Amino acid sequence: MYRMGEQEVKELKKVFKAKQLFRVGDPSTGHLGEVVRFEQAWAKYIGTQYALLMSGGGTAALMCSLVGLGIGPGDEVLIPTYTFMATASAVLAVGAIPVLVEVDDSCTMDPDDLEKKIGPNTKAIIPVHMVGMPADMEKICAIAKKHNLKVIEDACQAVGGSFKGKKLGSWADAGAYSFNVFKIIGCGEGGGFVTNDRMIYERASIFHDSGTAFRPYAGDFTIPIFLGLQFRASEIMGAIMNVQLERLEGILKDLRRIKKVFMEQLSGVDGIGFARSNDIEGDCGVVVAFRFETPEKALEFAQSEGVGGWRPIDSRKHVWFDWEPIVNKRIAGHPAMNPYNIPQNANLRKDYAKQMYPKSIENLGRTVFISVNPDWKAKEIKERIKACKEAASRLK
Numbered sequence: 206m207y208r209m210g211e212q213e214v215k216e217l218k219k220v221f222k223a224k225q226l227f228r229v230g231d232p233s234t235g236h237l238g239e240v241v242r243f244e245q246a247w248a249k250y251i252g253t254q255y256a257l258l259m260s261g262g263g264t265a266a267l268m269c270s271l272v273g274l275g276i277g278p279g280d281e282v283l284i285p286t287y288t289f290m291a292t293a294s295a296v297l298a299v300g301a302i303p304v305l306v307e308v309d310d311s312c313t314m315d316p317d318d319l320e321k322k323i324g325p326n327t328k329a330i331i332p333v334h335m336v337g338m339p340a341d342m343e344k345i346c347a348i349a350k351k352h353n354l355k356v357i358e359d360a361c362q363a364v365g366g367s368f369k370g371k372k373l374g375s376w377a378d379a380g381a382y383s384f385n386v387f388k389i390i391g392c393g394e395g396g397g398f399v400t401n402d403r404m405i406y407e408r409a410s411i412f413h414d415s416g417t418a419f420r421p422y423a424g425d426f427t428i429p430i431f432l433g434l435q436f437r438a439s440e441i442m443g444a445i446m447n448v449q450l451e452r453l454e455g456i457l458k459d460l461r462r463i464k465k466v467f468m469e470q471l472s473g474v475d476g477i478g479f480a481r482s483n484d485i486e487g488d489c490g491v492v493v494a495f496r497f498e499t500p501e502k503a504l505e506f507a508q509s510e511g512v513g514g515w516r517p518i519d520s521r522k523h524v525w526f527d528w529e530p531i532v533n534k535r536i537a538g539h540p541a542m543n544p545y546n547i548p549q550n551a552n553l554r555k556d557y558a559k560q561m562y563p564k565s566i567e568n569l570g571r572t573v574f575i576s577v578n579p580d581w582k583a584k585e586i587k588e589r590i591k592a593c594k595e596a597a598s599r600l601k
């Protein structure tokens with residue numbers, strides 16, 4: 206969440222004055238319809254037919270996507286080795302098992318390894334667009350189609366990004382976004398879900414709304430109501446997100462502009478190379494991504510004075526071997542609810558040993574990110590670029 210201010214305050218005041226914080230309400234009594242307005246605007250912006258705003262974050266949006274697709278016990282879901290643990294937690298929360306796929310030199314799901322990892326119990330694939338960088342959705346969707354698998358895009362870290370001109374989240378059967386405080390836009394905590402499929406939407410909608418028992422539109426649903434959880438967004442979240450959406454293109458423009466300045470001014474500098482991008486135009490510009498000959502050189506560069514860089518392998522939260530509860534299979538509050546123990550999952554793959562994913566270790570170790578701030582002034586940008594040049598000149 207890079208920007209917030211008076212505009213959010215102004216809209217929130219209106220919500221409090223209306224004294225209607227629940228997402229459902231009658232406009233004739235002053236209900237402002239903030240959540241519904243955001244959902245409609247978000248679907249339009251992403252280019253899908255349906256969208257939901259929800260509490261419970263991107264995690265809930267991923268769960269709704271999985272429930273929407275009918276994924277559960279007995280199913281394997283392919284996810285990349287580089288993502289926040291929540292991608293795996295969502296799969297486990299619906300009773301399925303995450304199986305890992307290597308990341309390539311773009312730090313996103315490796316399509317070659319993806320195809321190798323497809324097994325008899327694989328039902329879905331979740332590519333993740335990490336730090337604003339698009340995964341190769343064309344290759345991933347083609348593989349999914351060939352093997353009759355479903356795809357869910359985890360665009361939690363790439364809100365507003367695109368691949369080949371099409372918005373991230375709109376390539377797959379369903380897409381998930383995070384609007385938490387660390388993301389491109391947000392409302393403190395929150396998640397977004399999108400799909401073009403009416404059935405997936407109905408299932409996700411019912412699941413996120415305690416079974417949608419009292420929603421006025423539930424009468425239009427074509428499927429029986431089933432019991433879900435409570436991930437409904439409040440009007441407070443809706444009001445903030447409506448302002449944040451107005452800010453989004455401006456934020457992306459500045460992130461991309463600054464990333465471009467780094468890349469232009471550092472290209473051709475001895476010792477400096479950039480990580481491969483699947484689509485630099487669609488990249489959100491959240492980070493400048495470098496690639497070095499060795500992990501040691503990458504670390505030295507990242508830690509050099511004034512650079513402020515970090516290697517994804519050191520993020521301590523986003524690499525599979527750091528997902529401690531998953532690696533040790535401590536899931537859910539009761540052993541019988543732990544998907545690793547349930548009989549339907551007995552024959553599924555459950556090994557996450559570090560040595561199984563050498564390509565990911567190599568790619569995540571040789572990459573360095575510099576996190577971009579869209580509000581950096583020219584002087585700050587210049588100083589950082591200078592520090593990068595000096596650091597590169599010192600690399601042996």
Ligand SMILES: Cc1ncc(COP(=O)(O)O)c(C=O)c1O
Pocket residue numbers: 261262263264265288289291292333335359361362382383384385395396
């Ligand atoms: C790649 C990725 N997926 C899922 C999530 C989960 O989002 P949230 O924290 O909003 O539940 C995050 C959040 O950090 C994320 O970075």
